[in-house]
Amino acid sequence: MKPRLLLHTCCAPCLLEPLDLWSGTFEVEVFFYNPNIQPAAEYERRSQTLRKFAEANSIVVHEPGYGPEHWTDAVGRISSADTDRCKECYILRLTRAAEFAGASAFEAFATTLAVSPYQNQESIAEAGEALSERTGIPFVYRDMTDRYRSSVEQSRALGLYRQNYCGCIPSMPQSRKNTR
Template sequence: MERVVLHACCGPCLLEPLDALRAEGFEPLVVYANPNIHPRAEYERRRDVLVEYAASVGAEVVEVPYAPVLWLEATAGLWRTPAERCRACWRLRLALAARVAAERGIDALATTLTVSPYQDAAALDEVAREVAEQAGLAYVGRDFRSRYQDAVRRSKELGMYRQKYCGCMLSEWEAAKARADRDARRAKEKGGAP
């Protein structure tokens, strides 16, 4: 079976890409390389859910030690420009995963990030291809977004922890603000109804 390093952000996002790649004949080495996640307790919670699920389906996991300073350095100066910030974040995480691929003699790279409809798919694809090319890896670029609803359903059935924000401290704040804005809008609409 051909091996591929599958960068994975969390357990729920691992479900469908792992199955899909296995169905194609790959055996993924799951790499948890996510220094973007804040705070540490959240990082560990997502990791533990992922590790537990991977063990249940016989998938090997490598964790890249948590070093949030790498994310701070990679995104410095980009905090007010989310599109650029996310590109830098993906680049960092995929480059860390690519390093594991080199260490393990694996020559292909994929990511679970492409299951999320909340990421800019075209930009992510561009960044991932660049990282893979620079590392001398083949990019197994698969758009898993059509499987997102299945991932949500299965993660609920499995009772998996499902996070409410992408990962970094800024996304936590942005998600909280979006929820507050939505609630205020709904309250206003309700108040204005006859």
């Protein structure tokens, strides 16, 4: 029997490659906790896309709730550079994943954020390692940005909804260019 991995998942398209990679070693269950996503209708669209894909592929999804106020409290107050804001955003989401993994007897946790070249991979790895030390749950990480192109092609072939921004208001196309 494979060890259980809780895979924090930002959206269905970004799930494809990490699922392919980690399913060889782990029994993967998905954790959709993304209070960074604005507006609520966009959160619901990403959530529904993920749940539909998961149902079709017999994947267990844990979704603790939207809670955008958690993002506002922890991250929204940061007005400095994107790197600082994104770092806190990773910490917020991965903290919830690590705590859930510990409480639900998972052997490890990981994140699909590792596949996106638009995310700060160094900060993701640092946040995961720090949480691993704090909770005792191993953080499984590999920079998977070399598989991003494949994830885009696969998600298009599957007809999955793909957003064109990361999630928060500052990352929206009308706020900036070249997000995702």
